[in-house]
Amino acid sequence: MKHFLLTWLGTAVALLITANIVPGFILSGFAAALIAAVVIGLVNAIIRPILQILTFPITLITLGLFTFVINALTLWLASAITPGYGFEIRGFVPALLGSIVLSIVSSIVNYFVSAVD
Template identity: 40%
Template sequence: MREFLIRILCVIAGLWVATHLIPGVHIDEGMTFVWAALLLVIVNALIRPLAILFTLPLTLLTLGLFIFVINAAMFGLVAAMLDGMSVSGFFSALFGAIVVGLVSLMGMSLFRSDVRG
């Protein structure tokens, strides 16, 4: 449960950074960050593996680069599900997903070393 909460907090931080760095990503208010992070974690846990499985030949053909398209689609899906979040296009979703992924990866690695150390 603690790791899940840490993951949510890291994704919230990633969403905050993405809204400030990527011009096409916009989140209205603070509670929308929480809902967006929760939905993004759920979508990445449930729908993303199925999308990767169904597009495996295309992913292999592009040497794994199609994973970026899947990540952008998951980011756009979360934006479509929330009223307070908007993504203006594919490249905004792509760069937003990259920023959220990098920030949450860094945050999770910091907290993992804190828990293990």
Template identity: 40%
Template sequence: MLHFLIRAAFAAFGLAIAARLVGGITYDAPMTLFLAALLLGLVNALLRPLLILLTLPLTVLTFGLFLLVINAAMILLVSRIIPGFQVAGFTPALLAALITGVTSWAAYMLLGDINRLTARNG
């Protein structure tokens, strides 16, 4: 559970960076952004695997780049559900997917290091 919350914090950080750098992404308050990140984590855990399975041939044909489209769709879905978190269209969502992907990768690297450290000391 703690790792999920840490990953959500990194996702919120990525969404905040995206809102700062990409026109068309806005949020009302930091808590709104954190709620959007939590919902994004849930949507990615529940809905994304099904979408990946359904679009597998297209994903293979595009050498995995179609996964960015799926991630952008997940961000658009979250923006439709969470009031106060707005994404103006597909292009801002795609750029946000890139940015949150990089921050999520950084979180994975950091959490991987934390797991290795606790395994040695625990």
């Protein structure tokens, strides 16, 4: 349970850092980041596997680069699911850049979280 909470908090911090780096990626505060982290986790657990199966031929042809598009679409969908909660992504390009920055920042934050745990 401790690891789950630390990962959730780490993802929320990574979202806040990403919002400060990527224009068009908007978070109103830490509470919005916590809600966004939950929604992103649910979208990644439920919808992303379906998208990966449906787009496998395109991903294979592009040698895996289409995975960036899938990540951006799931992030954009998560922001669309949470209107009025302070999490907004304004367009596909901020979603694409945000997904790349978020994966890098999240990896770094999770590295430090695992060192504490």
